[in-house]
Amino acid sequence: MNNDKMKNIVALCKRRGIIYPGSEIYGGMANTWDYGPYGVLLKDNVKQAWWEDMVMKRSDIVGLDSGILMNPRVWEASGHTQEFADPLVECRKCHQRFKQNGLKKCPECGGELTKPKQFNLMFKTNVGPVADDKNITYLRPETAQGIFVNFKNVLDSTRVKLPFGIAQIGKAFRNEITPGNFTFRTLEFEQFEIEYFVKDAASADKSFADWAKTRFDWYINLGIDKKNLALRKHSKDELAHYAKAVTDIEYKFPFGMGELEGIANRGTFDLKQHEKHSGQKLRYTDDKDKDVMPHIIEPSGGVDRAVLAFLVDAYDEDEAGKEKRVVLRLHPRLAPIKAAILPLVKKAPLVKQAKDIYEELKDKFFVEYDEVGTVGRRYRRQDEVGTPFCITVDFENLEKGQVTVRRRDSMKQDLVKIDRIEEFLKDKLQ
Numbered sequence: 001m002n003n004d005k006m007k008n009i010v011a012l013c014k015r016r017g018i019i020y021p022g023s024e025i026y027g028g029m030a031n032t033w034d035y036g037p038y039g040v041l042l043k044d045n046v047k048q049a050w051w052e053d054m055v056m057k058r059s060d061i062v063g064l065d066s067g068i069l070m071n072p073r074v075w076e077a078s079g080h081t082q083e084f085a086d087p088l089v090e091c092r093k094c095h096q097r098f099k100q101n102g103l104k105k106c107p108e109c110g111g112e113l114t115k116p117k118q119f120n121l122m123f124k125t126n127v128g129p130v131a132d133d134k135n136i137t138y139l140r141p142e143t144a145q146g147i148f149v150n151f152k153n154v155l156d157s158t159r160v161k162l163p164f165g166i167a168q169i170g171k172a173f174r175n176e177i178t179p180g181n182f183t184f185r186t187l188e189f190e191q192f193e194i195e196y197f198v199k200d201a202a203s204a205d206k207s208f209a210d211w212a213k214t215r216f217d218w219y220i221n222l223g224i225d226k227k228n229l230a231l232r233k234h235s236k237d238e239l240a241h242y243a244k245a246v247t248d249i250e251y252k253f254p255f256g257m258g259e260l261e262g263i264a265n266r267g268t269f270d271l272k273q274h275e276k277h278s279g280q281k282l283r284y285t286d287d288k289d290k291d292v293m294p295h296i297i298e299p300s301g302g303v304d305r306a307v308l309a310f311l312v313d314a315y316d317e318d319e320a321g322k323e324k325r326v327v328l329r330l331h332p333r334l335a336p337i338k339a340a341i342l343p344l345v346k347k348a349p350l351v352k353q354a355k356d357i358y359e360e361l362k363d364k365f366f367v368e369y370d371e372v373g374t375v376g377r378r379y380r381r382q383d384e385v386g387t388p389f390c391i392t393v394d395f396e397n398l399e400k401g402q403v404t405v406r407r408r409d410s411m412k413q414d415l416v417k418i419d420r421i422e423e424f425l426k427d428k429l430q
C-alpha cells in the first residue's frame with residue numbers, strides 16, 4: 001500500500017483539518033503547507049514533548065528564542081553566504097532552474113540550459129524602505145546561528161557549567177527547488193536544535209555517541225516503530241565543511257528513507273568563526289580560570305519532518321466490526337485531542353451529563369464534545385485524528401454514575417465512575 005499510503009495520508013490531513021495546501025484558494029504555492037485545527041495541536045505536542053524531554057527534565061540544558069532576522073555578518077561568519085548553495089542549471093528561455101542530474105534540454109520548455117551555477121538557498125530581503133545592496137539581510141536558514149551568537153550572553157547571564165546545552169525551536173527558511181514530498185521538504189519549516197558545549201575533543205566524541213542514542217530513543221519512546229528508523233553515518237566526502245562527524249536519524253517514509261535529524265560533531269568551528277568575525281572573545285572560563293574554547297555537538301531536527309514521521313507511523317487501516325476504519329495510532333502525548341465526550345444519543349439527560357463532563361475536563365486536557373450522528377460514526381471521526389479515548393454517556397450507566405471509555409487501538413471498553421474520569425485520563429495519557 002506504500003504509494004497509496006502517502007496519498008491517503010495527504011487526503012486524510014486535508015479532510016480532517018490536520019494539514020492543508022498553502023494559499024489553496026489562489027491555486028496553492030509549491031512546497032508550502034498550513035497546519036489546520038488538529039495539525040496545530042499535533043505539531044505543538046511534538047514541540048512540547050521535545051521541550052519537556054530535552055530542556056525541562058534536564059538540568060544541563062537551557063532554552064533560547066532568537067530572531068529570524070540577524071545581522072548579515074552572521075551568515076558570512078557561518079559560511080552560509082559562500083557555501084550554502086546547490087549547483088543549478090538555468091533555462092535560457094523560460095529561466096527555470098533545475099538540479100543538473102544529467103539534463104541536456106530544459107524539461108519544461110526544451111530550451112537551452114546554462115552551465116551549472118551556485119544557487120544560494122537563503123531567502124534575501126531588504127531592511128528599511130530602500131531596496132539596495134547595503135541593507136540586504138536573510139531569513140535564517142537554520143536556528144543554530146542564533147544560539148552561537150548568544151553563547152556569551154548565556155554564559156554571562158546564567159550559571160551554566162560545561163558540559164551544557166542551549167536549545168531552541170523556531171522557524172527556518174530555505175529556497176528549496178526540489179519537489180517536497182508533502183511536508184518533508186518545504187520553503188518554511190521549524191527546527192528543534194540543541195548546541196551542546198563540551199570541554200574538549202575527547203568529550204565531544206563521547207557526547208556525539210550519547211546524543212545519537214538519546215535522540216534515536218526519543219522517537220521510539222514517542223511511538224515510532226524501531227524497524228522504521230535507522231542511524232546513518234556520513235562518509236568523509238559527504239561531510240559539510242564544518243563537521244568532523246555526522247550521523248543522521250532516518251525514517252522509512254513511503255517515498256524512501258529520509259533524514260529526520262542530523263547529529264553533528266562541529267568541533268570548535270562555529271565559536272572560532274564568530275570570534276574571528278565579531279572580534280569578541282567566545283570562551284568559557286573553567287574552575288582554574290583557564291579560557292576554554294568548547295567543542296560542540298549539535299542534534300538538529302526538523303519539527304515538520306518529525307510530525308510527518310509520527311503521522312506516517314501512526315496511520316493504519318483496520319476493521320471496526322464489519323466496517324473499514326482509518327486510525328491514527330498516535331502516542332497519547334502527541335494526540336491532538338485526548339478524549340471525546342459523546343452522549344450515546346441526543347437526549348436531554350445524556351446531553352446534560354456529557355456536557356458537564358466536558359466542562360469539567362476541558363481546563364485540564366484538550367477534549368471535544370460531539371453529539372452529531374450515530375455513535376459509531378463519531379468513534380470513527382475520533383479514530384481518524386488519533387483521539388485515544390471516547391467517553392460515552394448512556395442511559396443504563398448514567399443511572400449507576402458511570403460512563404464507558406472506549407480505547408482507540410483495541411476498541412475495548414472500560415466502565416469508569418464519573419468522578420474518576422479525570423484520574424483515569426491522567427494515568428493513561430503519560
Ligand code: ATP
Nearest residue numbers: 174176184185186189259260261262300301302305
Ligand atoms: P536535507 O539533506 O534533507 O536537505 P539537511 O541535511 O540540509 O537536510 P540540516 O541542514 O541538517 O538538513 O537541517 C536539520 C534538519 O532540519 C533536517 O534534519 C530536517 O529535519 C530539517 N529540514 C532541513 N531542510 C528542511 C526543509 N526544506 N523542509 C523541512 N525540514 C527541513
